[in-house]
Amino acid sequence: MDYPIFVHACARCADNCEIAGAPRYFLLWSGQLYSIANTPKTEEKLVLYVDMNLLEFQRKYSDEEACLQAIFASRWPRGYVCPYCGHNDGHRVHTRRSMQCCLCRKQSSITAGTIFEQSHIPLTVWFLMIFFVAQDKGGGSAMKFSKQLGMCRNTASFMLRKIRSALSARDETLTLAGFIEFDEALFGSRSKSKRVGKPPSTGKKYVLVLVENEGVRAGNLVMKVVDSPMYEDLKPVVAEKVESDPPGQWMVADGWGSHHVALELGHKLRMGHIPNDLQDKVLRCVSLAVSHARRFFKGTYHHYCKKYLQMFLDEFCYRWNRRHLEMQLASHAIVACAFQKPYRRRVPKAA
Numbered sequence: 001m002d003y004p005i006f007v008h009a010c011a012r013c014a015d016n017c018e019i020a021g022a023p024r025y026f027l028l029w030s031g032q033l034y035s036i037a038n039t040p041k042t043e044e045k046l047v048l049y050v051d052m053n054l055l056e057f058q059r060k061y062s063d064e065e066a067c068l069q070a071i072f073a074s075r076w077p078r079g080y081v082c083p084y085c086g087h088n089d090g091h092r093v094h095t096r097r098s099m100q101c102c103l104c105r106k107q108s109s110i111t112a113g114t115i116f117e118q119s120h121i122p123l124t125v126w127f128l129m130i131f132f133v134a135q136d137k138g139g140g141s142a143m144k145f146s147k148q149l150g151m152c153r154n155t156a157s158f159m160l161r162k163i164r165s166a167l168s169a170r171d172e173t174l175t176l177a178g179f180i181e182f183d184e185a186l187f188g189s190r191s192k193s194k195r196v197g198k199p200p201s202t203g204k205k206y207v208l209v210l211v212e213n214e215g216v217r218a219g220n221l222v223m224k225v226v227d228s229p230m231y232e233d234l235k236p237v238v239a240e241k242v243e244s245d246p247p248g249q250w251m252v253a254d255g256w257g258s259h260h261v262a263l264e265l266g267h268k269l270r271m272g273h274i275p276n277d278l279q280d281k282v283l284r285c286v287s288l289a290v291s292h293a294r295r296f297f298k299g300t301y302h303h304y305c306k307k308y309l310q311m312f313l314d315e316f317c318y319r320w321n322r323r324h325l326e327m328q329l330a331s332h333a334i335v336a337c338a339f340q341k342p343y344r345r346r347v348p349k350a351a
């Protein structure tokens with residue numbers, strides 16, 4: 001007969017124990033009682049988001065072990081689950097950054113499958129950068145972090161890209177509802193060519209801006225780079241980002257013909273020509289978001305590569321959509337980074 005390695009039973013409830021903070025016991029086949037003491041207790045696991053200023057953050061994540069515990073708690077808030085066999089118990093291998101499954105005995109790294117995977121940068125440095133990117137309204141450039149954290153610019157740039165990819169992934173499923181203002185804005189510098197007669201948009205990027213108007217304040221924000229302000233380019237973004245279940249959101253736009261896309265997607269549209277002096281009143285939230293974004297780019301990056309514009313916009317939108325959680329943003333960003341798949345520098349070519 002094929003016996004299991006141990007009988008999976010809790011000494012208290014004889015089942016998978018879900019009592020908060022209760023130690024879990026397992027009866028080994030040899031007759032010994034085995035306790036899972038290294039897995040964080042439920043109560044401390046579930047308190048993931050906490051208000052922290054810089055000093056509190058540094059105190060909390062002062063060493064590698066504390067950072068590793070935070071990644072563990074983010075990945076497995078209800079206890080370790082083996083990625084190989086799905087068993088829900090394991091213990092920490094103290095000589096490595098790994099957990100060992102109690103059933104199949106396979107080890108898996110706590111940082112595997114996150115942006116920290118195979119990184120030689122100390123986790124404390126990672127966490128510090130996450131804090132500044134998430135909680136500092138102005139974000140930061142790779143050059144600034146390379147000086148502040150003592151690393152070369154390329155390393156800082158690569159780390160930043162990983163963190164930004166994690167932040168933008170959190171808003172991927174965000175949809176807007178209610179009263180939504182939308183318009184296009186131009187970002188980037190003009191083409192350096194001095195040919196007379198070129199339109200002012202030459203060399204710039206079109207960005208579709210959608211923002212919820214909640215009366216007194218602006219709500220959630222989505223900014224997407226589009227090839228042109230034409231109907232076929234706006235349609236996929238509006239279809240993806242405006243709530244369609246149920247359809248019929250109220251949308252406000254200026255008199256540009258392509259904005260009829262809202263009607264075709266089943267929403268209600270209020271549009272008409274808006275004189276320049278009334279633009280900031282009628283589309284108040286759009287103007288506010290665009291001016292804040294432009295100020296952020298100008299102040300932080302000065303001159304930025306338009307190739308990465310969407311990445312910068314995602315970082316800006318992440319902070320905007322969580323600005324009421326300002327002091328918690330660092331802990332939100334840590335959870336986002338722990339859930340993001342590793343960022344690959346080179347994508348292998350298809351065979």
Ligand SMILES: [Zn+2]
Nearest residue numbers: 082085101104
């Ligand atoms: Zn296993």
